[in-house]
Amino acid sequence: VDKMSLKWLSLLLLLQLTCYFSSGRCGKVLVWPMEYSHWINMKIILEELVTRGHEVTVLKSSAAILVDPNKSPTIKFESFPASVSQEDYENFFQQLLTEWIQGAKHSFWTKITTAQNIFSELSDVSLKICKDAVLNKKLMTKLQESRFDVILADPIIPCAELVAEILNIPLVYSLRISPGYSIEKFSGKLPFPPSYVPVVMSEFNDHMTFTERVNNMLYVVFLDFWFQTFNEKKWNQFYSEALGKSCFLFVSHEDLTPGISLLQEMEEFVQSAGEHGIVLFTLGSMIRNMTEERANTIASAFAQIPQKVLWKYEGKKPDTLGPNTRLYKWIPQNDLLGHPQTKAFITHGGANGVYEAIYHGIPMVGLPLFGDQPDNIAHMTAKGAAVRLDLDTMSRTDLVNALKQVINNPFYKENVMRLSTIQHDQPVKPLDRAVFWIEFVMRHKGAKHLRPAAHDLTWYQYHSLDVIGFLLACVATAAFALTRGCLFCCRKLANARKKAKRQ
């Protein structure tokens, strides 16, 4: 045995011990993944679970994209053949994206109808892949024999509940937010009074005018109706009472460590910016391209500012690109946001980017496209931490002015720093908290005591409509009886008088 192996052996032992101490014993975690930013979020938790000695297995269809799965050699992947090709699957997402970005430009009703169509399409593809897994006897037998302790999933697409039911293991959801908050409302049974909780995609905040509250109420009624239809039609035969053992993890702050591993070329470019610092521009993990005209407008705006600009962009190099701007196919976004040279962040408003910017205290220029992005940017604007522009219609001057504002006006920096201070100030690090509750569900084989009793009520019982109806019926009966009684008495009295008169 050489020295190196001994080192590895002791490291492995240490990992094993970490797990034994923190949770009693090491667990086996099965994962039903979602794509793009949802997968990026999930992976952070999975890697931490592996670090603590748990065995993590991701169920991966042959169509799955799973950005950078090779970068996590510690996570196991259990593959199964899908009836959809990976190319079709990826094209499907890119098409969805185009559709959604188009739809997101219009009124709430167009947005929500587009979202409905998109989720309906996503539902169909997901159902195919779900069937590919669940009806794959060999796979299911292998999973059954592996005796997992818990299944971790993103509730944005169904299937994990069914797998949990078949394998008879508890289920933990990791979710940022769902369209129309339907999942939190119906599966998590969280109360959402529409008077101060704005609907997703409404772009309202918690202080609404009367008109906004009227709209919010209409949205709620529509979404409540819409979600149920969507859910029941497509998955009825695949759904059962599987939600009984579920537990929710809400991702609302991320756990981030300041970046240190910048690529050398990037680092030199960033340092060359001097006192003016740098601006970072990305549009997330899904967007790869934009029209040439837009790219030129943006590039010409960048050419006018004293900062150096790092732009994540895979399209054709714009003609107007200035010497202060460099294009990259990929950038370490969180590392760069944590860099002391960074002055501003131009973002599409994806939740991860926004949380990273808040964490590092970087003011934002928001160019929201679809999904929760307009909401996220609306909230940042309300907090005074961002300026919002429209990617399609903004002029060169608009972008230059917005950048000057967030960089030079201390208002934005102060506001985002206040948010940053609050985000840092938590009793437990969010990643530790996520891992704690996953381990908790493994330890206690579920978390039934955390389930609100609302799950066991019908909708009319939940809203006490039967009780209110009964009480109103009682009042009505009493009123009726009283009136009849009075009338009866009056008549008797009248008869008595008549008789008296006659006599």
Place this chain on the structure above:
Amino acid sequence: VDKMSLKWLSLLLLLQLTCYFSSGRCGKVLVWPMEYSHWINMKIILEELVTRGHEVTVLKSSAAILVDPNKSPTIKFESFPASVSQEDYENFFQQLLTEWIQGAKHSFWTKITTAQNIFSELSDVSLKICKDAVLNKKLMTKLQESRFDVILADPIIPCAELVAEILNIPLVYSLRISPGYSIEKFSGKLPFPPSYVPVVMSEFNDHMTFTERVNNMLYVVFLDFWFQTFNEKKWNQFYSEALGKSCFLFVSHEDLTPGISLLQEMEEFVQSAGEHGIVLFTLGSMIRNMTEERANTIASAFAQIPQKVLWKYEGKKPDTLGPNTRLYKWIPQNDLLGHPQTKAFITHGGANGVYEAIYHGIPMVGLPLFGDQPDNIAHMTAKGAAVRLDLDTMSRTDLVNALKQVINNPFYKENVMRLSTIQHDQPVKPLDRAVFWIEFVMRHKGAKHLRPAAHDLTWYQYHSLDVIGFLLACVATAAFALTRGCLFCCRKLANARKKAKRQ
């Protein structure tokens, strides 16, 4: 400088450093205390704050009882003369107690009416003492000059909000539960759907039958109405918008360290019990006495069991007292519950005792008297961790059988052990969590971002009644217009036909 002083100096430095590291700087905490078990709870948090280097000052009226204030030499007391004597104040509480225990024996309506009277009386006395403090110019000037960072209070009695407003400092509430959950509902703006959240003193749990839900709804309507009357009438001139800066700490688990410091005599008695172990019997910090007849019944029951019994009792020694039972004026309840010899706990069901019993996994016999005690015991009975008896009517045999059940039937031990496991399994110790949020409020000078926007809505806005009314009016107008339009068309058509016929 001798060695001892150096040791103390370094210890002090260490404490100072603890505080600097955990919260940035040391803070000054002002406390508006409540009596009995509420004070016992509060003191645990105060002592921890002192340990972490904060300066804690308790506002203490000359009437204040504050059980064992001398045992906390590290907490400062700022005294002020009260217009009530301590004797009158203590008698007032004892009288309240008798009244409440009597009332608690009857229906919900009697219970709640009694509670209303009691809170109304408590409100009057508290108002007197509040005026004694607030109108004491010398005291208020001194407090103003002391520049406190935060005021900590129990919201069960008002006044702290006013002091916070005058001193212009943020307020933190520490609360277990309020009568009719009014404080959480109205000041904390927590949603409480009456379909599965039972009202305090209802003794229902979260799974209610239709009849129970009807009753619960009636209670809610009554309590909502009742609480507002109580609050507005008595404190109007003392209340302002002071609640704006508040933050809630809900005490629902206690942080307990296993007891080690048993008195030697007690320890010998406990050890002499051998394999049968011991039974612990206390009725809390307020009850001191019971009728001779009841005491004799209880003592004769104890004489029949093989366990040794430790009984906290200040009354006359019962004639039927067996050799296996000893009376004590005071017992270290938590230490004894943590003793490996302890087999069962006979309790009035106060929240502290119940949480301590859960923590140490000791099954209970509940003899609830008043306040939240019947609820606490109802929940323990529903979880299979306790047997409930009535102190006034139980026979010797009832008590003997109940004790035999919880000691010999593994059902009770298993259930309470499951609760214990869950209670121990938390990401942060409850005491650390309480201290964290108090320090958080000091650091950020309030916690406005944690305030639900519901605070800025009127009651009809909160329930969206204006929006619903408006939408119904729209529907009605549309229906009316449509009907009128149809009628108009019909008439036109009829007229046209008539004309056609005539021609």
